[in-house]
Amino acid sequence: MPRTANIQLKLLLQAAGWGPTQFAAALRNVAAEQGLTLVVHLTTVRRWLEGTQPRPPLPALILECLSRRLDRRITAHEAGLTRAPAQLVDPAWEADPMRKLIHLAQTELDPHRRALLGAGVLTATALALPAQGQIPAAPDGPGHSGRRLAERDLERLRTMASVFAASADQHGGQHVRAALAAYLTHEVSPLLHRPARTQVHHGLRAATARLALLLGSMSADSGHHAVAQHYHQIAARLAADADDPTTLAIALRTMATHAHDLGRHTPAVVNLAERADRHARHAPPAVRAYTHVHLAVLNAHHNRHAAVNALVRAELLHAEDSAEPGPFSSYPVGALHYQRAQVFATLKDHTGALTALTTSLRLRTSAERLPAALTRARLAETHLRLGHLEPALTHWHAFLDAYPTLRSVRADQRLTAAVQHLRPHQRRAGVTDLLDRITELTSPPR
Known part of the structure; x- marks a missing residue:
């Protein structure tokens, strides 16, 4: 049967000022942010305009791409993607x-x-x-029943x-x-x-x-x-x-951190971090330090002076902390120094980052196995950037000691990064052994 042309998508592309080639390029860029590699080009977009329905995850990528360009939320219905699987x-x-x-x-x-x-x-x-x-209040749920x-x-x-x-x-x-x-x-x-x-x-x-x-x-x-x-x-x-403004502050800060970790430092992300900090203004010192230090991390991409001031403020707030340990009541001092290192690294102060990471590792507790391993990996990368091969190898070996016990994409990413960093030095003493050990860890069992 003949396909029905997707007029809605055509009109949205016109509103965006995009032809099929520009739209395909924008889609590839959005996909790359998500770690995806798309084979989308001029003829692909033309097929969609003729009525072919794209397969997942393309519908979600199309909606995101158009929403960014037009600065408003575009729905699957509005884009003519009615046969695409609805968002869960x-x-x-x-x-x-x-x-x-x-x-x-x-x-x-x-x-x-x-x-x-x-x-x-x-x-x-x-x-x-x-x-x-x-943030709108949640609607009332069904009638309550059962034990109080x-x-x-x-x-x-x-x-x-x-x-x-x-x-x-x-x-x-x-x-x-x-x-x-x-x-x-x-x-x-x-x-x-x-x-x-x-x-x-x-x-x-x-x-x-x-x-x-x-x-x-x-x-x-x-x-x-x-x-x-x-x-x-x-x-x-x-x-x-x-x-609960304290939990709201932690939630908004977490959203901003997640976006930052994926390489996004846009005004929307900075706004999230600022909102988190405002909601935390009456929270305990640990939570205020937690939100304020992330302002320093984000500001380091845009304003050195603001980043340094936010970092100093976060450190002063953390010094006031006397809360009992807990995932939502305290902020580990090792985590604070890890974020100090992020600020310094963004500001190209790699010696400062090295000092902060060294302090972070020293202050990690035995309960922080994953954070300690990630800190080790960052220490290795920073040492190598400064030309310190031997300590870099030491930290990477320690990271590999912990790696088999971890199930974490962040740990996987640091392992991949280690291979990339080490390949230019593979003829140096000790590097071959480390690369062989990584290969052994990542090879499927026979």
Whole structure:
């Protein structure tokens, strides 16, 4: 049967001022940001305009590309992609966060549907907060029934958040992601429909927001950046509904960090970090240091003076911290120095970065196995950049000692980076042995 021309897509391309060739180039650029390599060219776009439906993940990439160009959210219906698989969840801030959370968590547990989670793309449009920074309140859920929700139920959720966070720090996000999804589906979801006093109900929303934040970070550490963005957004919505500015500040900071780690330093990302810092203004010193130091990291790309001032402020705030250890109550000093190193590295002060990383590694605890390994890898890269081959090899060997126990995309990326950094030096003493060890670690078993 003859195809029907996609007039909607044609009109959007006209509004964007793009011909098929320019659109194909823009799509390839957006895909590259997501770590994807697309074979899209002039004739590909012409086939779409003639009515051929693109296959996943192309629909999501097309919508993201057009949304950026036109500076507004473009839906699949508006682009004529009606036969493309609908987004698993609505990426708009207005969507019901509880419904999104439970739907996503259940999808994590289904091996067939879980593969679809990787079909989405990280969207720049979702980084923009609603007007005036007002995050809409979540809609009322179904009628409450069953045993009344009590404070002890919330304490159990807080305890489990610490357990899941500690496990991720030990072994990486991939290790425990499915377990946390199962906990949200089978243990937390039933609590959402129980009757409770307003204060307890808000406490439940805040505790659920923190679990969603953890699951988002685990998803990012599994390489599923689009679904991580959804979890972070859900957490922000729940924290706002719970009237918990501290958790909201942590959620917005996490969103900004995730975008930064993927190489985005746009005004929208800086705005997220600034909003996080404003929401944290009455939070404990550890949280204020946590949000402020990321302002330093982002400002280092744009304004050296602002970055240094933000870093000094974060260090002063951290010095005031006396909170009990916990994933949402304290900020490890080793993490603070790691971000100091990020600031210095961006400012091209590699000696300062080396000092900060050395301090970070020294202050890492035995519970921070993954952060310590990542710090080792960064130390090796920085030493090599400064011409210090021997200490670089020492740190890379220590990183490889920990690597087999980790299930983390971040660790995988540092291993790939190690090979790239070492190849120009492969004839030097000790480098061949290290490269052979990496090959042995990454080769499939016979």
